[in-house]
Amino acid sequence: MTLRRSLQFALALVASGFALSEVLPQAKAQETGWVTLFDGKDLEQWDQVGKSNWHLADGTVIADTMDGKEAGYLVSKKPYKDFVLRVEFWPSDDANSGIYFRCLDAKKITDRTCYEANIFDQRPDPSYGTGSITRYVEINPMPKAGGKWNMFEITAKGRDITVVLDGKKTAELRNGMFDEGSIALQHGAGAIKFRKVQIKPL
Numbered sequence: 001m002t003l004r005r006s007l008q009f010a011l012a013l014v015a016s017g018f019a020l021s022e023v024l025p026q027a028k029a030q031e032t033g034w035v036t037l038f039d040g041k042d043l044e045q046w047d048q049v050g051k052s053n054w055h056l057a058d059g060t061v062i063a064d065t066m067d068g069k070e071a072g073y074l075v076s077k078k079p080y081k082d083f084v085l086r087v088e089f090w091p092s093d094d095a096n097s098g099i100y101f102r103c104l105d106a107k108k109i110t111d112r113t114c115y116e117a118n119i120f121d122q123r124p125d126p127s128y129g130t131g132s133i134t135r136y137v138e139i140n141p142m143p144k145a146g147g148k149w150n151m152f153e154i155t156a157k158g159r160d161i162t163v164v165l166d167g168k169k170t171a172e173l174r175n176g177m178f179d180e181g182s183i184a185l186q187h188g189a190g191a192i193k194f195r196k197v198q199i200k201p202l
Contacts, residue, residue, distance in 0.1 A: 033200045033201070034198050034199070034200045035198065035199050035200070035201070036196070036197070036198050037076060037183070037197040037198065037199055038061065038194060038195075038196065038197040039196060040056070040058075040059030040060055040061070040195050040196070041056075041059075042056070043056070043061065043074065045076060045077055045078070046074040046075060046076060046077065046185075047074070047075045047076075047077055047106070048072070048073070048074060048075075049072065049073040049074075049075050049106075049107060049108075049109060049184070050066065050070050050071055050072030050073055050187075051066050051067035051068055051070065051072055052065070052066040052071070052072020052073075052187040053065050053066065053067075053072075054072065054074060054187070059195055060090070060193040060194060060195040061074070061193070061194050061195075062191065062192070062193045063187035063191070063192055064092075064187075064190070064191035064192075066187065071096075071109075071186055071187060071188035072186070072187045072188075073100070073109045073184040073185060073186055073187070074184065074185040074194075075103070075106050075107075075109065075182050075183070075184045076106075076182045076183040076184070077182075078182070079106075079180050079181050079182050080101070080102070080156075080180065080181070080182075080183060080199060080201065081102075081156075081179060081180040081201075082156060082157045082158065082201065082202040083155075083156055083199050083200060083201050083202055084153065084154070084155045084199070084200045084202065085099070085101065085152070085153070085154040085155075085156075085183065085197075085198070085199050085200075086151060086152070086153050086196070086197070086198045086199075087099050087151065087152045087154075087185070087194065087196070087197050088149060088150070088151050088194065088195045088196040088197075089119065089145075089149070089150055089151075089152070089192065089193065089194050089195075090147075090148065090149050090150070090192070090193040090194075090195070091119050091121070091145055091146050091147075091150075091190065091191070091192050091193075092146060092147065092190040092191040092192070093121060093122065093146035093147055093190070094121075094122055094146075094189060094190040095119060095120070095121070095146065095188075095189060095190030095191060095192050096119075096120050096122075096123075096186075096188035096189035096190060097119040097120070097185070097186045097187060097188060097190075097192040098111075098116045098117060098118045098119050098120070098134065098186045098188075099116065099117040099119070099152055099154060099183070099184075099185060099186075100114040100115065100116045100182075100183065100184035100185075100186060101114060101115050101116075101117075101154060101156060101181070101182075101183045101184075102114060102115055102156060102178035102179065102180055102181040102182075103178070103181040103182045103183070103184055104178060104181050106181070106182040106184075109184045109186070111134040111135055112135070113178075114178060114181065114182075114184065115133055115134075115136070115156075115161060115173075115175075115177075115178060116133065116134040116135075116186075117131075117132075117133060117152055117154055117163045117171070118130055118131070118132050118133070118134045119145055119186075119192070121142075121144050121145060121146045126139075126140075126142045127139065127140065129142040130142055130143055130144065130145050130165070131143050131145075131163065131165045131170030131171060132163075132170065132171055133161065133163060133171045133173050136171075136173050136175060137163075137171040137172065137173050139170055139171065143165055143166075143168070143170065145165070149195075150165060150166050151165070151166055151167075152164070152165055155202075157202050158179075159174050159175060159176045160172075160173075160174055161173040161174075161175065183197075183199070185197070
C-alpha cells in the first residue's frame with residue numbers, strides 16, 4: 001500500500017469514527033430513562049391475577065382463554081406515578097382488553113380503581129371502546145385495533161393524562177382520582193398479544 005493510500009485509509013477510519021461517535025450518543029439519548037417491563041422473553045416483572053392462560057410464544061405473551069368469567073391480568077410488581085408508557089399489542093377482532101394504570105389495589109383490577117386505556121372494538125356502547133379512557137373520556141369515531149399490531153403511548157403526569165394510539169391522540173384527561181399504582185394488562189375476551197412494554201418515569 002502506498003503512503004498516499006495509507007493516509008487516505010487512515011483518514012477514512014477517523015471520519016467513520018467521528019460519524020459513529022455522533023450517532024451512538026444520539027441513539028442512547030433517545031432511549032435514556034426507558035425501562036423495559038416486557039421484551040417477549042419472560043414475565044419476571046409481572047404478577048398474574050385471575051385465570052387467563054397467559055403464555056409466551058414467538059416473542060410475545062398471549063392470552064386467549066380463561067377459566068371462568070372473570071378477566072385475567074398481568075400486573076406490574078412495581079407501582080408508578082408519573083410516566084410515559086409504551087405498549088405494543090395485537091388483539092383479535094372480538095378481544096376485550098385494556099391497559100390499566102395507577103391501580104390502587106394490585107390484586108383487584110377494575111375501571112373503578114384504575115384508569116383504563118380501552119381495547120374493545122366490539123364494545124356494545126362504542127363511546128368507551130378502543131382508544132377511550134373508560135368512564136372518563138369517550139371516543140367518536142372509534143378506531144379499530146383488531147387483527148393488527150398497534151401501539152399505545154400513555155402519558156400520566158400529575159393530573160394530566162393523554163392516550164395516543166398509533167401516533168394519534170385519542171383521549172385527554174385532567175383528573176386527580178388516582179395518582180399512583182400498578183400497571184395491568186387485561187384479557188377479558190377473545191385473544192390478546194403483547195410484545196413490548198416500556199416505561200419512562202417522569
